[in-house]
Amino acid sequence: MSRHASVSVDLKALKHNLSIVRSVAKQQKILAVVKADAYGHGMIEAATTLAQAGADALGVAFVSEGVMLREAGIELPILVMEGARHELEVAWASKAGLMLTVHNEYQIRDLPESLFLRPELWLKLDTGMGRLGFRPEVAEQVAERLGARCTAMMTHFACADMPDHPLNLVQIERFEAARQRVNLPCSAANSAATFAFPHARYDWVRPGIVLYGSSPFRDESAADLGLQPVMTLRAPIVAINHHRKGESIGYGADYHCPRNMPVGVIAAGYADGYPRHASPGTPVLVGGVEVPLIGRVSMDMITVDLSEVPDASVGDLATLWGEGLPIDYVAAHSSTIAYELMCNAGAHAVIEYI
Numbered sequence: 575m576s577r578h579a580s581v582s583v584d585l586k587a588l589k590h591n592l593s594i595v596r597s598v599a600k601q602q603k604i605l606a607v608v609k610a611d612a613y614g615h616g617m618i619e620a621a622t623t624l625a626q627a628g629a630d631a632l633g634v635a636f637v638s639e640g641v642m643l644r645e646a647g648i649e650l651p652i653l654v655m656e657g658a659r660h661e662l663e664v665a666w667a668s669k670a671g672l673m674l675t676v677h678n679e680y681q682i683r684d685l686p687e688s689l690f691l692r693p694e695l696w697l698k699l700d701t702g703m704g705r706l707g708f709r710p711e712v713a714e715q716v717a718e719r720l721g722a723r724c725t726a727m728m729t730h731f732a733c734a735d736m737p738d739h740p741l742n743l744v745q746i747e748r749f750e751a752a753r754q755r756v757n758l759p760c761s762a763a764n765s766a767a768t769f770a771f772p773h774a775r776y777d778w779v780r781p782g783i784v785l786y787g788s789s790p791f792r793d794e795s796a797a798d799l800g801l802q803p804v805m806t807l808r809a810p811i812v813a814i815n816h817h818r819k820g821e822s823i824g825y826g827a828d829y830h831c832p833r834n835m836p837v838g839v840i841a842a843g844y845a846d847g848y849p850r851h852a853s854p855g856t857p858v859l860v861g862g863v864e865v866p867l868i869g870r871v872s873m874d875m876i877t878v879d880l881s882e883v884p885d886a887s888v889g890d891l892a893t894l895w896g897e898g899l900p901i902d903y904v905a906a907h908s909s910t911i912a913y914e915l916m917c918n919a920g921a922h923a924v925i926e927y928i
């Protein structure tokens with residue numbers, strides 16, 4: 575694919591962000607989450623870097639992802655966070671030495687006797703997320719059925735990015751109640767909870783988004799947390815046109831130039847993972863200056879007001895997010911989250927690693 579937009583991934587920043595997590599969760603082991611192609615950063619490269627930098631384990635969503643990591647020579651413990659979907663996946667997981675999450679009765683039923691003894695299992699409780707997991711009331715009973723092969727118990731927060739949300743305390747209480755009855759290493763904290771709930775770090779933290787340099791919190795920036803951007807999305811300016819006051823720009827003709835102004839056309843659009851819903855005014859970095867997006871995002875192009883950068887020229891690279899322009903800032907202007915922007919951009923680009 576020869577598109578003009580390019581994604582670069584700074585592996586040093588990824589290591590740095592792991593060290594920030596390490597400094598926050600000093601007593602805990604770190605299971606670094608690399609699902610969804612490491613949030614668009616490239617799973618093998620990210621996992622290799624995180625392994626070198628001292629992550630204790632890796633987390634993926636699916637068995638197939640874990641198998642790919644093994645084939646790439648990654649030797650760290652790997653947890654499949656959605657577990658196996660059928661017997662065959664249990665066999666693959668066992669063969670690859672993957673740890674399986676058990677969140678549902680069918681997964682216990684599907685564990686073939688001969689393999690039952692082999693994969694290590696993490697028991698997952700649903701304490702309020704309403705997605706995967708057994709009810710906390712049956713934790714003890716399920717843990718007993720799984721026996722010695724069950725080596726940890728986990729849950730997942732629904733609202734950790736909003737630390738004051740009342741559900742957080744409810745979830746912690748439910749998990750605590752289960753911990754009273756089940757004597758296993760525990761894990762509850764995603765990125766947000768790792769930073770916001772020291773008492774919920776337990777034995778394993780499971781950071782994802784902070785490793786990639788985005789803040790899970792609305793009122794604390796990635797820089798506030800000491801994080802560095804890992805992914806940078808750039809694209810060249812392919813035209814600069816001087817429009818007259820009142821002329822419209824782009825599809826729908828919803829933007830009208832408020833004055834005579836230079837409009838830059840940048841060769842990236844929603845086909846590159848740039849959010850189509852980015853609102854007018856979303857910042858784009860040109861020549862070190864934040865200029866506003868104007869008009870609608872097209873498939874392969876966006877338009878910006880270049881009034882503030884009179885010396886910009888065709889061929890200059892604009893930064894859409896990353897180094898110099900926090901991805902969280904762009905996400906907030908696009909009514910989405912950095913997670914989605916990263917996944918989409920990574921899926922569309924040829925990634926250059928630094």
Ligand SMILES: *Cc1c(COP(=O)(O)O)cnc(C)c1O
Nearest residue numbers: 607655730764765780781782783
């Ligand atoms: C994705 C995921 C994480 C990581 O979440 P972040 O918000 O990216 O830190 C942790 N645990 C589970 C079970 C997940 O699915």
